[in-house]
Amino acid sequence: KAGVTQTPRYLIKTRGQQVTLSCSPISGHRSVSWYQQTPGQGLQFLFEYFSETQRNKGNFPGRFSGRQFSNSRSEMNVSTLELGDSALYLCASSLGSGGKYFGPGTRLTVT
Amino acid sequence: DAKTTQPTSMDCAEGRAANLPCNHSTISGNEYVYWYRQIHSQGPQYIIHGLKNNETNEMASLIITEDRKSSTLILPHATLRDTAVYYCIVRVETGGGSNYKLTFGKGTLLTVNP
Numbered sequence: 400k401a402g403v404t405q406t407p408r409y410l411i412k413t414r415g416q417q418v419t420l421s422c423s424p425i426s427g428h429r430s431v432s433w434y435q436q437t438p439g440q441g442l443q444f445l446f447e448y449f450s451e452t453q454r455n456k457g458n459f460p461g462r463f464s465g466r467q468f469s470n471s472r473s474e475m476n477v478s479t480l481e482l483g484d485s486a487l488y489l490c491a492s493s494l495g496s497g498g499k500y501f502g503p504g505t506r507l508t509v510t
Numbered sequence: 511d512a513k514t515t516q517p518t519s520m521d522c523a524e525g526r527a528a529n530l531p532c533n534h535s536t537i538s539g540n541e542y543v544y545w546y547r548q549i550h551s552q553g554p555q556y557i558i559h560g561l562k563n564n565e566t567n568e569m570a571s572l573i574i575t576e577d578r579k580s581s582t583l584i585l586p587h588a589t590l591r592d593t594a595v596y597y598c599i600v601r602v603e604t605g606g607g608s609n610y611k612l613t614f615g616k617g618t619l620l621t622v623n624p
Binding site: 403432434441442443444447455457487489491497498499500501502503504 | 544546551552553554555556557558559597610611612613614615616
């Protein structure tokens with residue numbers, strides 16, 4: 400079974416722009432969550448979706464948003480990019496109460 | 511979620527068992543212990559989880575003390591590819607199964623030496 404895939408893998412944007420990142424979960428997994436990883440703050444939870452509904456949200460500004468489609472694929476969007484948004488963005492999917500399976504991440508650089 | 515305490519770093523010789531400790535003294539009765547690891551520049555990898563009983567899978571064993579205030583992840587025969595940051599996480603089982611978040615600490619950097 401294919402793992403979690405994320406596109407694009409690398410991205411360079413300019414301050415003020417917006418960006419959309421995509422995540423395809425493992426087939427059959429209905430829960431998708433997003434995490435941001437930076438050297439200073441480590442891994443931080445952004446939000447989680449299940450059956451197209453946001454179920455949990457972390458402490459990030461409203462510039463960070465996401466959605467999930469009927470096929471469980473998910474996107475996250477960051478508007479009005481800031482230098483501090485440079486990070487590795489990780490998507491994870493899960494089936495039940497077991498572990499979450501992470502994708503390779505999207506490395507976003509904001510200049 | 512309960513807070514966890516892990517050593518910042520550990521070393522292990524290749525082929526030997528690696529025993530990674532984790533303290534979670536404020537854990538509640540319905541909170542599970544999860545272990546993940548992250549190899550440099552890759553996404554975290556799920557290893558194992560447990561509630562009360564010891565657990566074993568193809569990757570590792572999880573030993574949880576009877577009072578559940580601490581646990582140990584055991585990699586029976588460490589290889590160089592096991593060099594990674596290992597995270598011990600305690601989370602609440604919500605009953606809905608999939609809906610929970612992971613609160614990562616700083617983890618333990620395990621270095622396996624040849």
